[in-house]
Amino acid sequence: MSQREKILEIRDLNISFKTGNKNVKAIRGVNLDLYKGETIAIVGESGSGKSVTTKAIMGILAKNGSIDSGSINYTWHDEKTGEKITKDIVKMSEKEIQTEIRGRKIAMVFQDPMTSLNPTMTIGKQIMEPMMYHYGTSKEEAFKKAVKLLEEVGITDPEARMKNYPHQLSGGMRQRVVIAIALSCDPYVLICDEPTTALDVTIQAKILELIQDIQKKKGISVIYITHDLGVVAKVADFVNVMYAGKIVEKGLIDEIFYDPRHPYTWGLLSAMPDLDTDDDELYTIPGSPPNLTQEIVGDAFAPRNLYALNIDKRLDPPMFKVEGSNTHEVASWLMHPKAPHVEMPESLKKRINKMKKEGAINA
Template sequence: MGETQTKTKILSIENLIIKFKLRGQVLTAIRDISLDLYKGESLAIVGESGSGKSVLVKSIMGLLDKNGYIDQGKIIYKDDDLSQFKTEKDWLKIRGKEIAMVTQDPMTSLNPLKTIGKQIEEAVLLHQGLTGNEAYEKVLQLLRDVGIYDVEKRYKQYPHEFSGGMRQRIVIAIAIACNPKILICDEPTTALDVTIQAQILQLLKNLQEKYLLTTIYITHDLGVVAKVADRIAVMYAGDIIEVGKTDEIFFNAQHPYTWALISSLPQLGVKGEVLYSIKGTPPNLFKEIKGDAFAPRNPYALKIDYVERPPYFKLSETHFAKTWLLHPSAPKVEPPETLKKFFEEGRQYTNG
């Protein structure tokens, strides 16, 4: 998909299909996805639970479950096709050192029996080659960078002595200690309260600038995305159905699923009325999906939506959507009234 020539691709996903074998059946979790990641940008991948967001980023890290496999496609990073990596030895060249991940549950990432200083130090020793006092000073600097105070004391403490938000900061410090080029944040604020969420998002933004990171955010929360992302890719049923700059997705969305996601935002709710929710359930990925996967839940679905999968329609150099509603022969369909008002106000705001 197109982008201005001034940007450099750091990662390219090409026609990726990922399948899982479960109890004698095959589930297609990623359905022919292509996506480019550009150096220095912050890309958010959004969608409901089960849409394939985490599977997609796990494939970039070589962390698919044992019953999962890449059936087709490429994941190009530098001169390597990561989809061809077969051994842990292959992945150790990439994982942590080039591409690191921050998960949503810091307690599963931290060893309860080791001090947090020693855990960060392991990453420093492995990926930066520092030892002794140099390594110790680097760990203290990383602790400061992620907003930890009284670092000499904190260095000697254990994970259970930290709050949830502080533990998340430690996990981020370990990821940064690897000196990666790409940082993947998989629902990094889900388990935290709203105030702490905002702090962690601002911290990640600051670290991106300081360490010249390219970041990928995985989230189901569009409200989070607005604060951190340059671009948004919207996922549904293992496919990226719309992609564009943050303003393009928020204020000029074209796919009915994206309309539905935005309509679910609490700030669009009306006092005294039930908050909008998307009716129906996602399709069964054990079965072959014909046409547009969202069609059965889409009040604007056309006959062709049940027959043929839509291609990407180009809205700008950076904005693409897979919906037959954009075909020149399709009837003119307007988004819901609440969204139209939101779009108009947003365009005025961003243009002003």
């Protein structure tokens, strides 16, 4: 296997938001690595910190948000000299991020295309604009490239579509346009924030295939943010499971789906809809996520964890490496050598065996 090239490295990232007289600790010590050409997924319930993490990468945190500590190191090769450059996005000014990073090196596809597109501008103009802004591309050249991009994202009669406004397109087509805009400056990293949530299932599958095809052709790295483990199974190489602003389990896709170790991951997998199940009701994780305006003592998941130990109420668990793996890590005291042995629920074991038989991952 050739040497993997690290393109993005997040270390000990802590982010908080001021709301009224309270401070919400939204991100608590996140560590994340992304390599060239690979896909990572960040999964977890709403409010777990998935989108905040990626907005920090793009430098688009809300005005009441601040990065309290940590680094987001982004590495690329200079277009002219080929020299390797690493910069910490946290230390860059808004102007530097806007001219060097956002859209140009790292682009983002949001969940709802209507909030990303300008309703008063033709889609052609919206695809051309980033190229003209970042690279000084001529109008004629930008027009040609925009038509080609529309073709690449599967829009028929692209030249005619250049004159359309967003409201004249279907939801699926609008999402394709958003992807074309994101790709217009040939970014190295594409962040997809729930890119198929607003679409029906058949269009959803086509959009996921489209992103994978583009990734193979262009060799870009992709970060998926989703709460849908079905999507993760189709697209990801690595998975990061987030809970209450922290990554609680990370590993290769097979490790997370076939050998999950954190009780929260067990809950997420158990809650996946399954048409062939004998159960009348869909599993839900008991309780609700913690209030992040209050200081969390111990493991944030402890109040919802059926397998919580006494230590969980006092100390936040570190990341434990899973024996025999260089990639699988779990933030749970159950992984401590002295912890009692706990088996995953029988119903989840059955489900995992079934997934193995069906080859559910990346099929």
